[in-house]
Amino acid sequence: MLLTRASEYALLSLDKIRKSEQPIGSEQLARELCIPKSFLAKILHNLAKQEILESHRGAQGGFTIKAGMDQISVYDVILAAEGKSPAVFDCTQYAENCPNGSIGGCAISPFLATFQGKIDDFLNELTLDQLFVD
Template sequence: MLFTRASEYALLSLVLIARKNEPMGTDTLSKQLGISKSFLAKILQNLARKNILKSFKGASGGFILAKKPDKISIREIAEAAEGKQISVFDCSTDLGCCPSNKGQFCLLWPFLNKLQNKIDTFLEDLTLKDIME
């Protein structure tokens, strides 16, 4: 699957953080978005591990963007939130993952791979700044 709730919550959180321009805590974000604090905390930590966010501890801690919104691609955000390469279908990036490929050439794979490449390019070119506008 291309995007799950993790990607959605990551995007929503990043928009709020970018607009605030000061550290925002998980409590504040989860209340504003109406989502689980523990699930959001995992997502934000993944974003911090991939250098999309910086995290600060303490009473005035929280998360801020690690770079400008125009330097953060939607693909980068989704892959950090999901913890894996995003793909339209499991086999769209690698023919070897095709569940019906039993030593035969899959007739759909060239189309799926071409679609995947177009989506990858689109999501790489689309930035956090673009969705904030």
């Protein structure tokens, strides 16, 4: 599956964070977006670890976007939120039951590889400033 709740929550959080004039905390984000706080905190931590967000400590702490919105691709956000590259179809999970005996050995493998490449290119070229149009 290309996008899970983690990707959705990451993108929704980034939208809120970019609109905030000061750092915004995970608790406030979770409340405003109606997202489980512990799940969101993990996502935000992953975004910070990948240097998409910057974490600020203290009474006025929270998260801000670290780089320019035009420098952060949607692909990078999904990769950080999911912990793996986005996949339209991941046949590796079915490898044991593959009727062709090997991954990439089926008739539709070339199509899937081409399709995945086009999706990857699109997500790499799409930046947050293009996604979030006010």
